[in-house]
Amino acid sequence: MSASDLDLVEGTAAGVARTVSDLIFDGSLRAGRPVRESATAAQLGVSRNTVREALRILERSGLVRFERNRGALVSAPTVERTRDLYRARLSVEVGAVHAADMEGAGPVIQQAFDRIHDTQHRGLPRETLEADLAFHAAVVGLAESSRLDLLFQDIATELRLYLSLLSSSVDEYSDDDRVLTEHAGITRAFRAADRDAAIALLADHVKTNADRIVAIVRNRS
Template identity: 45%
Template structure:
């Protein structure tokens, strides 16, 4: 008798599929910051049980895209300067800690490949730029050689994806590529101080742009 007897491989649940679909709509701007996700209305429109919608919303809450408010229920997050700074500070500290390490050849290759993929998206598939951007920074965090820290950064990416999608509306592909190329060049040269400085600058510019968006 095998230790795996009876183990079933299950496909993604309906709730997860709904969470993924709602996430895509939020990223696309179909739901704006502060908008309510009316579970009964969504359930009726999609012909899905309300409990399933509620489970999907809970999944979104864990990603940071949605939060519950008293007397309002589930609402799409409304960015604030404080939230942006807290999120980007966590990101910056992870990446700067990673960049003081010397990458192994395979790690440098992974960062380079992620940058090339970002450039390819900028030319051929602009809709993929945000995902490729995050993959580049995930490759940097991987320099820490910690699966737990990899997972922690991955847990930040859903919320980061939301903000990067906001930024994508005000950035050109050339600007995105130039900022990431500067980081990669410093890593390739083994210039740790410059690499850290480039990440500081990259994060600072992103935070300031997001704050400017909030004021509009």
């Protein structure tokens, strides 16, 4: 296989992975449901090998898992995995703030907060979820580390999965005061170039959300 052929296969697999992930996020594919290679290949007009590669991409992102004799299944949140995910998130975000140039951070974070404010007041919970994840991606981006950015992208993908599968996005973003107050406090700390305050508020925000999601997972187990 030539390099161009390999690029085409990988590009197609990435496209199939995005399509399947969209089906997971919009609820068409539920937790624990199998993702059949043959049916997916026929539906999308691609080869089974392409679908298999796409599923491996999704496995690395935590969206699907493979079981012996069952194939690929949509991942279901567990308490242990949720705690581990939020521990990783906390480490990445706090580490990024430690490395950030605080003097130039304020306008970047303010712009990200303004997006949350806009979608929240327009009553768009899913858009607010995306704005929230973009806010935290902006925080990580302050470290100017492509590796940290990639780590957070993987974390955000799995976070999006959990919120979608748990149908908690509406609950998460229906409390205007809490969502806006928490992010506004973090934003003010960045605008003041107060690294210690930004870290403290960010850590409290992530830990509070971790406890909330863990409680939902435990109740549904």
